[in-house]
Amino acid sequence: MAEHGNGESGAVVTAGEGESGTYAIDSPGLPPHRPRLSDVDEKAAKRSERQVATLFIISIIGTIVFMVGYFAIGRTSEEFGEYFDHMQWLRIQNTLLGVGSAFAMLGIGLGVVHWAKTLMPDHEIVEPRKPLRAEAERAEAAQMMGEIVEETQIKRRPLLRNTLIAAALLAPLPAVVMFRDLDRAYGEEFSPERMRHTIWDEGVRLVRDPTGTPIRASDLTVGSAMHVIPENLREISSHGERLSEKAKAVVLLMRMNPEDFEHTSPGREDWTYQGIIACSKVCTHVGCPVALYERHTHHLLCPCHQSTFDAAQEFKVVFGPAGRPLPQLPITVDDEGFLVARSDFTEPVGPTYWERGNA
Amino acid sequence: MKALTQKRRHPFAFVALLLLGLLLTGGLYAAATTVNEAQASNLPEGYTSEQVEEGERLFVANCATCHGMNAEGTDAGPSLVGVGAASVDFQVGTGRMPMQMQGPQAQQKPPQFNEEQTAQLAAYVASLGTGPAVPEDEYLDVDQGDPSRGGELFRINCAMCHNAAGAGGALTEGKFAPSLHGVEERHIYEAMTTGPQNMPVFNDANIPPEDKRDIIAFLKTYENQGTPGGFSLGFLGPVSEGLLIWTLGLALLIGSMVWLTSRSS
Structure with a gap:
């Protein structure tokens, strides 16, 4: 049996030494080696061999099942024009692919482990641990560092040091400028400013998502909820930009009895129209779409973290982690009787924002 | 007045008088028929007066405790004036009404009324005021x-x-x-x-x-x-899938660790 490390490493406890004088407690040694059944019984070894081989064969079958699912089913399903039949075949194919690849991997893994545990040699080995602290090496490294500082003469020549620091500080600037311009692919505004605004503006019509048809006040009966986008969204030609703007500008429109409004702040008196009220659908917590509207309690629930907003109290947070109310969109009707926005949201939509002013 | 007297011998005076008379009689007739129709419109479209009567009887016996004798609503239940036949067909047809028990919301249960009785109740409630009709x-x-x-x-x-x-x-x-x-x-x-x-x-x-x-x-x-393959787990997404993987998946992992480190006999 190998001896554990000797007492010269410096990390060894010396107080209260054991009887041998080296360790606090004498090493109990290893338990006696116990031979396995397959070591002494050739029959048992043969059985283990068969078990491992069976596991490998299961893996082979798994691979074949995968291949059958991938090629044979893939071909035949094309011959079925009927949609539901196609779905049936797709279901069978996915099941074969999953089950096949699972057994292909699992068979090899289980087989190798079983092989190692029952047939490969199992004698115990003890590997002595290296000393944890090598003081001499530490001192050598410290000396090398000192020599490097000395040889560069950085202490003696502060001009070199200062210009190097200045150069290193300036070097990342090109990257900053380039990454900043990635965001300016469209629009002139730099990104933090863009987050302050949506494309809602005075006179922009509220239209239905996805049809884009304008909405009359009479289209909403009490208790109605409608999912709304700004009409000028369609004027944006770039698909990516349209999605970005839609993500910020989505609005939920509700109508309730005007006497159900429990609180209206000064300055917000004309933000609703005959009980029709509109709010941003982007949760102020982490930006999930809030659209679970309960028409009797007037509660709006965010499905991600259960933040609950009360539409009757200007979307005040009544439960959950959200930090501030949902921004309300001021609305009115235009000359033709369609609902329009009075202005953009008066505060940034979405999650907590670094400089917020409700003014 | 003087102008009128002067113009009464005008060639068109007769025509104007005739038009006035026609308008008056026509208007009166139209008004009279609308009144008739208004009375008839208490009978909702697609239902017979027998259904309304029978529905009222069922309503008084089964619903009036909460919704009031004339469906005007009480503290225990809302007014049903103007909710329409569609509302009754849904609430009664899915067994939500009459309510099994008080709770956050009415639960679905086997319907208490058959198709015919549901239609009668719908006819009665629809006769109280216009509302959404049963879809075509x-x-x-x-x-x-x-x-x-x-x-x-x-x-x-x-x-x-x-x-x-x-x-x-x-x-x-x-x-x-x-x-x-x-x-x-x-x-x-x-x-x-x-x-x-x-x-x-x-x-x-x-x-x-x-x-x-x-x-x-x-x-x-x-x-x-x-x-399209695999278990749907109630289509609940990450909730049921996460629960399965955290219980069954972790149990499998722990089981395989125990097996890996155990000595072979």
């Missing part, structure tokens, strides 16, 4: 609907509460959006037009009847085609 069969025929368009409308208007797969989901304080699997076409349509419980109303100005049909077609397609 034309708008319930899913073969005419477009499931892919319906899917888009469903994801915009319905999926946030009812789950992207229509499996339902939780709301606040014990309320929930029920699963839409296995719900009759008629009841899905009526729920949209009437907004039962806390569900918002999706009237025909918001989602036209053809669009409602598309949504129903999407739901029925989804229901019939099943999953």
Whole structure:
């Protein structure tokens, strides 16, 4: 049996030494080696061999099942024009692919482990641990560092040091400028400013998502909820930009009895129209779409973290982690009787924002 | 007055007088018939007066405790004036009404009234005031609907509460959006037009009847085609899938670790 490390490493406890004088407690040694059944019984070894081989064969079958699912089913399903039949075949194919690849991997893994545990040699080995602290090496490294500082003469020549620091500080600037311009692919505004605004503006019509048809006040009966986008969204030609703007500008429109409004702040008196009220659908917590509207309690629930907003109290947070109310969109009707926005949201939509002013 | 006297011998005076007379008699007649029609319109379209009478009897016996003798509403139940036949057909037809017990919301149960009685109750409530009617069969025929368009409308208007797969989901304080699997076409349509419980109303100005049909077609397609492989686990997404992997998956991992480190006999 190998001896554990000797007492010269410096990390060894010396107080209260054991009887041998080296360790606090004498090493109990290893338990006696116990031979396995397959070591002494050739029959048992043969059985283990068969078990491992069976596991490998299961893996082979798994691979074949995968291949059958991938090629044979893939071909035949094309011959079925009927949609539901196609779905049936797709279901069978996915099941074969999953089950096949699972057994292909699992068979090899289980087989190798079983092989190692029952047939490969199992004698115990003890590997002595290296000393944890090598003081001499530490001192050598410290000396090398000192020599490097000395040889560069950085202490003696502060001009070199200062210009190097200045150069290193300036070097990342090109990257900053380039990454900043990635965001300016469209629009002139730099990104933090863009987050302050949506494309809602005075006179922009509220239209239905996805049809884009304008909405009359009479289209909403009490208790109605409608999912709304700004009409000028369609004027944006770039698909990516349209999605970005839609993500910020989505609005939920509700109508309730005007006497159900429990609180209206000064300055917000004309933000609703005959009980029709509109709010941003982007949760102020982490930006999930809030659209679970309960028409009797007037509660709006965010499905991600259960933040609950009360539409009757200007979307005040009544439960959950959200930090501030949902921004309300001021609305009115235009000359033709369609609902329009009075202005953009008066505060940034979405999650907590670094400089917020409700003014 | 003087001007009128002067003009009474005007060649057109006779024509004007004739027109005036015709307008008067015509107008009176029109007014009289409207009054007649107004009286007749108490009988909702598609129902007979016997149904209304029978429905009133059923209503007084089964519903009036909470909704009031004339369906005017009490502290225990809302007024039913103007909720329409669709509302009754949905609430009674799915067994939600009469309510099994007080709770956050009325639960579905086997219907207490048969088709005929439900129609009678609907006729009575519809006679109290105009409201959404029971949908026409034309708008319930899913073969005419477009499931892919319906899917888009469903994801915009319905999926946030009812789950992207229509499996339902939780709301606040014990309320929930029920699963839409296995719900009759008629009841899905009526729920949209009437907004039962806390569900918002999706009237025909918001989602036209053809669009409602598309949504129903999407739901029925989804229901019939099943999953594209694997276990659906109730279509609840990360909730049930996460629960399974955290319990069964972790148990498997721990089991294999124990097996890996155990000595062979």
